[in-house]
Amino acid sequence: MRIFIAGASGAIGGHLVTQLVARGHEVVGTTRSAAKTDALRALGAEPVVLDALDPDSVADVVARAEPEVVVHQLTALGGPADFRHMKRMAAATNRLRVEGTDHLLAAARAVGVQKFVAQSNAMWMERTGGPVADEDGRIEPNPPADAEEGVAALRHLEEAVTGIGWAEGIALRYGGFYGPGTGMSAAPDAVMGVQIRKRKFPIVGGGRGVWSLVHIVDAASATVAAIERGKSGIYHVADDGPAPVHEWLPELARALGAGPPRRVPAGLVRLLAGKGPVDLMTRARGISSEKAKRELDWTLQYPTWRTGFIEGMG
Template sequence: MKIFIAGASGAIGKPLTAQLVARGHEVVGTTRSPARTGSLRALGAEPVVLDALDPEAVADAVAKAAPEVIVHQLTALNTPPDFRHAKRMAAATNRLRTEGTDHLLAAARAAGVRRFVAQSNGSWMERSGARIADERGRLEPRPPADAAESVAALRHLETAVTGIDWADGIAIRYGGFYGPGTGLEDAPDATLAQLIRSRRFPVVGGGTGVWSLVHIADAAAATVACVERGRPGIYHVADDDPAPVGVWLPELARALGARPPRRFPAWLVRLLAGGGPVDLMTRAPGISSERVKRELGWTPRYPSWRTGFAEGLR
């Protein structure tokens, strides 16, 4: 198949491109940066420099590519994830999940695309008291004020993509990425790993928020399955071992050769960074990936972050 990946030079875009090419697909991949076209070409893709917020440019790029499938992996999460950059990154990503999604859907319909697969996020499932949520669950209806726009953007993306009737619309709620290219990896320039090594990624409150994680290569493999044979609707993609932040974060620090993370009281982090980070660290549920396994036969190479941290960070 001919596949158009919006955001092909990102953390999941690169392994996804490589896996699709290895399976014989023809890939056109977009990037915002001309400097990244060489790496996309080396992976076997045809690179396109594109501003996804320019509707005419998006329509032209998709029309020229004439793909059968579009995969929307656009985010702006490409700078160090500290408090100074967090609001700017979130606002830019929100636009890509709202305006960018709408531009890609319009271009896809005009080009006769048969399947549209888009990146969502499993971190903001409803805080209903359930420890693990499946695809029947909804996004949190009452998020903290500083996270409301981000959750609304995810809701917009999921509703727009799964609501189309002219193609198969699929939204993937991923768990937290780790592994090469994600910032959570054993590399000198890995941004999140640097925060953990310098003890600037703390456990907040009791660290009771449950996070589902997924190795980036496993996330890409699940996306390939959705591209090739996914059914309309929502899929969750994460490993089989959801765990509280207070459990997995110290283990990640140990795997990176760092000292244990500091522990900050929730009231202090709420004062400094807002309610969103506190909510993620203390109230988030994990997600179940049984649907993608059952329907598409996906099996993660790293079914637990415990083996993933030990073997998959390089």
């Protein structure tokens, strides 16, 4: 198939391009930076520089690409690990999940795209029920005030994509990415890795929030499976080891050669960083990916983070 990837130079994009090209697909991949076009071309994609918030540019680029499938992997996550920069990244990502999604959907519909696959995430599953949610679970309806914009952006993306009637619309709720090219890797500039090595990513409160993680190679292979075999709706994409923060974070620190994470009272973090980060560290729920395995014939190269942290950090 001819596949258009918006955000092909992001964390998952390079892995996704590589896997799709290896399977014989033609890939057009976008980037915000002209400096990244050579890297995309080397992976086998046809690179395009795109401002995804410009609807006319999006319409023009998608029309010229004439894809059968559009894959939306646009985020603005990356760069320095300081708090102010992270707030800007989150705000920019929210715009891409709302305006960028709408622009891509309009452009895809205009050219008769057959399938639209988009990146969501599972960090804000509804905070009721057991520690693990399946696809029947919904996005948290009452998030902390400082997380409302981000959660609303996720909800908009999922509803807009899965509600299209003119093509297959698929939202992938990914677990937290780790591995090469992600913020959670052994690279010296990996955002979360830097914080962990400096012992600035603590266990908040009891660290009882359950996180589901997924190696970036496995996230890409699930996306390929959704492109080739997925049906309209939501699929969860994570490994088989959902675990509370107090369990997996010390193991990640050890894998990165860092000291054990500090423990910080939830009340202090709430004062310094807001209620949203505290909620993620203390109340998050994990996800089950059984639907993706069953319906997409998806298998994990790294079944749990316990092996992935040792073998797959890059």
